[in-house]
Amino acid sequence: MTTRIRLCHLYPDQLNIYADRGNIAVLRSRAARRGYELEVIGVGVGETLSPECDLIYLGGGQDREQALIAPDLARRADEISSALEDGTALLAVCGGYQLLGRGYRDRTGVEMRGAGVLPLETVAGEGRMIGDVSIECELDPGDTHSVVGFENHGGRTHLDPGAVAFGRVVHGFGNDGASGFEGCRLGKAIGTYLHGPLLPRNPWLADWLLAQALGRRRGEAPDLEPLDDELEHQAHAVALKRARERGGKLP
Numbered sequence: 529m530t531t532r533i534r535l536c537h538l539y540p541d542q543l544n545i546y547a548d549r550g551n552i553a554v555l556r557s558r559a560a561r562r563g564y565e566l567e568v569i570g571v572g573v574g575e576t577l578s579p580e581c582d583l584i585y586l587g588g589g590q591d592r593e594q595a596l597i598a599p600d601l602a603r604r605a606d607e608i609s610s611a612l613e614d615g616t617a618l619l620a621v622c623g624g625y626q627l628l629g630r631g632y633r634d635r636t637g638v639e640m641r642g643a644g645v646l647p648l649e650t651v652a653g654e655g656r657m658i659g660d661v662s663i664e665c666e667l668d669p670g671d672t673h674s675v676v677g678f679e680n681h682g683g684r685t686h687l688d689p690g691a692v693a694f695g696r697v698v699h700g701f702g703n704d705g706a707s708g709f710e711g712c713r714l715g716k717a718i719g720t721y722l723h724g725p726l727l728p729r730n731p732w733l734a735d736w737l738l739a740q741a742l743g744r745r746r747g748e749a750p751d752l753e754p755l756d757d758e759l760e761h762q763a764h765a766v767a768l769k770r771a772r773e774r775g776g777k778l779p
């Protein structure tokens with residue numbers, strides 16, 4: 529009997545830039561190679577988020593698209609918080625990440641109220657932070673990883689005191705180009721500015737999310753059998769070299 533992992537993709541039509549949808553393709557493929565089926569449910573404005581969701585996913589989006597979904601996402605604060613308490617894992621990229629905080633003020637001064645699930649807020653600044661990025665990340669104590677991706681955001685995200693970042697910036701801008709932090713982590717929920725898409729070049733992170741999603745029903749995250757990631761590691765090395773050469777330089 530194939531075990532099914534249920535992924536709820538919030539706002540697939542509005543929050544989907546920089547091939548963020550590719551993250552789902554990676555999750556589906558890596559799940560299938562271990563005999564799991566990834567069931568993907570798109571959840572649009574006004575639609576119900578399944579209470580049986582193992583993994584929630586939000587992609588990135590331009591200010592205009594964010595404004596289209598922000599009121600609906602803000603109304604889901606309790607729904608998402610209780611899902612996280614129930615052990616659901618979550619990955620949110622860029623525009624989706626920003627709106628899981630208390631809010632985002634865009635470059636025209638428009639205030640978008642957020643879901644307030646993540647301890648942070650975002651304000652658009654002068655110029656966009658664009659380029660290849662590499663960060664150092666430790667989701668499990670003593671298990672440090674390099675994460676690579678691509679960022680393009682006008683927003684500067686400020687974590688609350690005591691909030692945990694997803695990683696430490698090695699090359700690139702990260703949350704605000706000053707704090708040295710990138711993203712935010714709240715238990716099994718991860719918010720990040722890293723597009724690319726993120727997961728093809730960071731297969732360990734895809735596996736971490738799948739294991740956390742499986743852990744919702746099993747009580748603990750299982751060890752997934754390793755896969756041959758030679759190609760992924762080569763792609764990671766290329767992206768790391770690019771980040772080293774040109775990450776974090778304002779245009």
Ligand code: GLN
Binds near residue numbers: 545589591
């Ligand atoms: N519109 C937001 C910003 O500019 C998010 C952009 C994105 O998702 N790439 O900061």
